[in-house]
Amino acid sequence: MAEHRELLAEMPAVARLGTAERLRHAQRRRAQQLKAWAQAQKETPAIPRGGGGGGGERKSRRRRKRVTFPASVRLLEAAARHDAEEVRHFLESGISPDLCNEDGLTALHQSCIDDSLPLVRLLLDSGADANARDAELWTPLHAAATCGHLRLVQLLIQRGADLLAVNSDGNMPYDLCEDEATLDCLESAMARQGITQERIEEARAATERAMVSEIRELIREGKELDAPRGHHGGTLLHVAAAHGFLEAAELLLEHRARPDARDADGWQPLHAAACWGQVPLAELLVAHGAELGAKSLLDETPLDVCGDEEVRAKLLELKHKRAAVLKCQERHKGLLQRRTSSAGSRGKVVRRASLSERSSRYRRELQREAIVWGHLGDSEDDDRATGVTATTGVTATGVTAGTDTRPPLPPAGHRGGA
Template structure:
């Protein structure tokens, strides 16, 4: 509890110091020193002097009138169209200034003229933040009764009750928090969660639809860096957000993170290789605007960043050389494929030529074998005629009708030769007309040679009653002389006399 009170005291002290600086700048400005008596306010105009005359914007005039407490002048300016929520360069409105000045009458006047009680300045402070920090209990009660929120979070993640030092002020604000059922932790995380949702949407869609703040020109990356939203910062960088984007004052996100002392945000931006030497419009680098305790950390990050840059350059060179080597090897492989295809085509052509020459030689060989077989047939017939003439005599008529049997040896050898020729597997190639005629001769010869053997087997199986066909072999080829006589005697109806 004591630690929380100490933390609250530091926050309140910091808030008062910032407000004092704002008041100092305001009181030293020309707007604050402008007199309230203006031409047309019931007094005669002063005589004009030679030379240029300084004129102020309507907003600056309105703020000066509110700061001086001239309600009549403020009312006339509002009637002429002045904006009651006009803010200065720090985002302070007239209501903020009235709270700082503890001017309850001006506070009531501005609220009655529809001033926004929850308007935030550049640091996220509402008028209730200012009243709670300064300890103005009556002004805080008035704001609460007119709709001021007790859960608005400023740039440092503080709600009004966090800035209250006096017990009465803290009790008032905490009682109102309990009464409204507000979850302060959820309120502190609300902005970060909303930015997380937007960052995820931008990352998934591939399109960043950020809207800059109208007054400061700050982007979502500036806000995430200044407030230490680390996850939001990483998602925005991953979505391709510009690391060195500038606001209206030329500040980059690193300027904001360094100024507000957000160590982790500085590390994330430096590791993403942002520009650490960039200057704002006043010529200041992030080192110049950084919190005193963060300068050493920034110097360490700059050294680390130089190492990361050199490593990235080396890696890019290696990737580029690897890609070049792969491209060269691919070209070499393509060239090898082309050369191999040419060699394959040439070898295929040579094989085709060899096949054609071998087919022509095989046809010649087949014709030679066919002529040789015909010669053997004629040679086999000559001994048959000799045998037939040797058996002439009393049985001359029978010998003339019965052809001489072919010799078994020559027949078997010839059949084997032709069967070996036909059983040889043929190559699938186009045959010439001579080969086609040769095939026909081979088929006819094979049938003629295989016929006598089949006929003999058939005659052995058949009985004597089967008549001999014209293609059957002669009796003299199957039987001896005595058997032939006996066979003819049995078959003749006249008996043996007719044969003799």
């Protein structure tokens, strides 16, 4: 069994492997681990009973305990070792051929990855589901097509494998096949089944249509759109962002789904869109306020989790555009504030001008009135004219100061004399 240091040393090389190669490597390591454990169990000497008192007996009982594994693990382990006889023994004992591990991987998936034709035939003959799906919706045909295993592809198609099965990345088996002979086999089978491009596009859109229907139902029932789903705690918007479901994402955002919702790892939907290269979804999320600088629990931004350099460049461009838009908005906001302030000042000027004009009008009227009274010849009239003149000065001052008062009128007899 590999030592810890050896495992650490090979991590960089493992990180560069593709998905299929990494899975095969992990299976080989697991098989080595189980084989070493079984060998260690055989070499462990049996401890005789009794002969040492109660404490020794309890110790021997503890040492005699054996580690057991679930049936799914044992079936997968036997399939990974290509042990057809052990697999047959498990199946004959009543174990289901469709048992899977926590990732949804069945023995049929594993045998298709390993190009084990006898095991694939044995599992299918025992009733294994040719269209079983793992956690990422891969079928055995996806696995065989990806690895270019022509004989397995032919056998799976004969046993009813779905040529239009779509995995979580939106890929069908023929999308993932790079081996020319295997690809020709897949395309020929699709032609024989009358599969047209229209049917292919319809099958690709089926998952999103189902999701849109689910969202509309939640909206009608008034249920929460941001409720965590699955053990990762992602929301519907996380799922739509990861899969590139533009219509579903638009519907969610239209009904106020949160673009800053976080899953168990602190990822926002924008992290998912960036990780899986869904640029249109990233643009939509940013337009609804998602931040390209948002950090996960591991301090990763959407740019940090983006593995595709071309997508990363587009996200950087989107980030610069977003910054430019925000800067432009701030500039326009400042101009609007200055215009509002200027308009208020002009209003004050107009009000001051109106008040000044009104005061001047009152002053002119009073001056004319004083002149009329000044033409009277008697002394009393002279005194009154003097009083009016004095009052006019005071009143004018008061008006100038902003009051709307007028001087008192002369006695009624004086008005009659005039």
